[in-house]
Amino acid sequence: xxxxxxxxxxxxxxxxxxxxxxxxxxxxxxxxxxxxxxxxxxxxxxxxxxxxxxxxxxxxxxxxxxxxxxxxxxxxxxxxxxxxxxxxxxxxxxxxxxxxxxxxxxxxxxxxxxxxxxxxxxxxxxxxxxxxxxxxxxxxxxxxxxxxxxxxxxxxxxxxxxxxxxxxxxxxxxxxxxxxxxxxxxxxxxxxxxxxxxxxxxxxxxxxxxxxxxxxxxxxxxxxxxxxxxxxxxxxxxxxxxxxxxxxxxxxxxxxxxxxxxxxxxxxxxxxxxxxxxxxxxxxxxxxxxxxxxxxxxxxxxxxxxxxxxxxxxxxxxxxxxxxxxxxxxxxxxxxxxxxxxxxxxxxxxx
Numbered sequence: 001x002x003x004x005x006x007x008x009x010x011x012x013x014x015x016x017x018x019x020x021x022x023x024x025x026x027x028x029x030x031x032x033x034x035x036x037x038x039x040x041x042x043x044x045x046x047x048x049x050x051x052x053x054x055x056x057x058x059x060x061x062x063x064x065x066x067x068x069x070x071x072x073x074x075x076x077x078x079x080x081x082x083x084x085x086x087x088x089x090x091x092x093x094x095x096x097x098x099x100x101x102x103x104x105x106x107x108x109x110x111x112x113x114x115x116x117x118x119x120x121x122x123x124x125x126x127x128x129x130x131x132x133x134x135x136x137x138x139x140x141x142x143x144x145x146x147x148x149x150x151x152x153x154x155x156x157x158x159x160x161x162x163x164x165x166x167x168x169x170x171x172x173x174x175x176x177x178x179x180x181x182x183x184x185x186x187x188x189x190x191x192x193x194x195x196x197x198x199x200x201x202x203x204x205x206x207x208x209x210x211x212x213x214x215x216x217x218x219x220x221x222x223x224x225x226x227x228x229x230x231x232x233x234x235x236x237x238x239x240x241x242x243x244x245x246x247x248x249x250x251x252x253x254x255x256x257x258x259x260x261x262x263x264x265x266x267x268x269x270x271x272x273x274x275x276x277x278x279x280x281x282x283x284x285x286x287x288x289x290x291x292x293x294x295x296x297x298x299x300x301x302x303x304x305x306x307x308x309x310x311x312x313x314x315x316x317x318x319x320x321x322x323x324x325x326x327x328x329x330x331x332x333x334x335x336x337x338x339x340x341x342x343x344x345x346x347x348x349x350x351x
Contacts, residue, residue, distance in 0.1 A: 089119045090319045093141055097148035098222075098256040099173065099229055099275040100302060101126040103339045104146060110331045111323060120319045128256035130226030136161060142307045143320055148173065149228035153305035163306040170327060172342035173300035175232055176276040176289040177201070178264060179208060191290030198240050204290060205245060205271075218250045220269035222257040229257045232297040233273035239296070276340040302341075 096104050101124060108122050125132070125142070133152040136142055137159065147153050153167040177195065190208060195201050209217070221237075222230030230253065240246055252269050254260035261278060263269040264287065279289040306320065326332055336343045 089121050090313075090315050091121045091123060092143050092316065092319055092323070093123045093125065094144050094146065095132040095136065095140070095142040095307075096124055096126050096146040097129045097132070097302065098126045098227070098258040099148055099277060100146055100171070101258075102281060103171075103277055103335065103341065106335050106339070107327065107332050110335060111326050114326070114331070115322065118319070118322070120323075126256075126258070128223065128226040129228055130223075131256070136307060141310050143309065143316070144304060144323075145307055146170070146302070146304050147228075148300065148302050149231075150301040150303040153303045156305055156307070161308055163308060167303040167305045168324075169301045169303045169344075171302045171336055172344065173229065173232075173302055174276040174294065174340060174342065175229065175236070175273055175292040175297060175300075176279065177204070177271060177292060178274050178278075178284070178287050178289050179271040180264075181286055181288055182208070190288045194291045194293050196293040196295070198244060198296075201240075201246075201292075202244060209270075216250055217271070218252055218263075218269045219246060220252040220254060220260040220263035220272040222260050223253045223255055227254075227256050228300055228302075229273075229275055230254075230260075232300055235297045236273070236292065280339055 094104070104124065108124075112118075125140075127135075129148045129152055132140075132142075132145065133147070133155065136145060136156060145153060145156070150167060150169065153162075156162050157165050157167070177191075179190075181190075191204050192200060195204060221233040224230040224234040237246060237251075249270075252260075252263055254263060257275055257278075260269075260272050261274055261284075264272045264274075265283060273292070274289075276289055276291055278284050309316065333343050
C-alpha cells in the first residue's frame with residue numbers, strides 16, 4: 001500500500017533489503033493493481049490507469065536493476081578466479097648448473113628490460129647438475145632445470161618428472177686451462193689460440209712454471225661424479241700419458257665448478273680446468289684462460305627441461321613460455337656467444 005502511494009521508494013537504498021526484494025517482484029505489482037481496482041472499481045479513470053502503468057514500470061525497472069546487481073556479485077568471484085589477479089607477481093624457480101648461473105643472470109636482466117611491465121620474479125638456485133637433479137627427484141619445486149649435461153634431463157623424462165619428453169640443448173660448453181697472470185714479459189702471450197694436443201698442454205705448463213720453486217703443484221677440477229665439466233676435465237687427465245707432469249700433481253676437487261674457481265682465487269690451486277665462460281667475470285681478469293680443444297673431451301651439451309608443476313597456474317606457464325621464446329632470440333644468443341658458449345640450440349627426444 002505504501003509502495004503504491006510513494007512509487008519513488010522503489011529506487012531508494014532500502015530496496016536492497018529482503019523486504020524490498022519481495023515488494024519488487026510480481027507480487028508487489030499485483031498488490032498495486034488490486035489496491036487501485038478496489039479503490040476505483042472496474043471502470044478506472046484515465047488518471048488511475050496512468051498511475052498503474054507508472055507503478056508497473058517502476059517495479060519492473062527496479063527489479064531488473066537489483067537482480068542485475070545481484071547476478072554481477074555472484075559472477076565476479078568466479079570470473080576473478082578464472083582470470084587470476086593480473087597484479088599478482090609470478091614467481092619462477094630456476095635450477096641452474098653452477099657454470100651457467102652468471103650467464104643466465106645476464107640473460108634474465110636483458111629479458112626484464114624487454115618485458116619491464118611483466119611482474120615476474122625469477123629465483124635462481126645453483127649447484128652442480130647432479131645435486132640439482134637429486135633435489136628435483138626429491139620434490140624440489142623447480143619450474144625449469146638448466147643442466148650442464150643432457151643425461152640428467154633425459155633421466156628426469158624417464159622418471160616422468162617433466163612436462164613433456166623434449167629437452168632443449170641451449171648451449172655447448174667449452175673447457176679452458178686457467179692460471180694466474182705473471183708480471184714478466186713472457187706472460188704477454190701465454191698460450192696458443194687453442195690447446196689442441198697433450199703435447200701442447202705439456203709445453204704450456206713447462207713454460208708457465210719454469211723458474212718456480214720445486215714443490216708439489218695443485219690442479220683443481222669440479223667433482224666428476226656430479227659436475228659435467230669435472231667429468232670432461234677428468235677425461236682429459238685420464239687420456240694423458242703416464243709420464244705427463246699433470247699426472248703427478250695433487251688433484252683438488254670442488255663440489256661444483258664455482259668451488260673449483262674459488263680454489264684458484266684463494267691460491268689453494270696453481271691451475272684449474274674451468275668453463276671458458278668464466279673468462280668474462282671481473283674476478284678472473286687476473287688469470288689466463290687457455291682454451292682446450294673440444295677434440296680432447298666429450299661434447300658438453302647443456303640441456304634444459306621443464307619440470308612438472310606442483311600446481312597448475314596459467315600465468316606461471318605463460319611466463320615460462322615467454323622466457324623460453326626469449327632465449328632463442330638474438331639478444332640471448334649474443335649473450336651466450338659473449339660468454340664463450342657455442343650457440344646452436346636444438347631439441348632432443350628420447351629414442
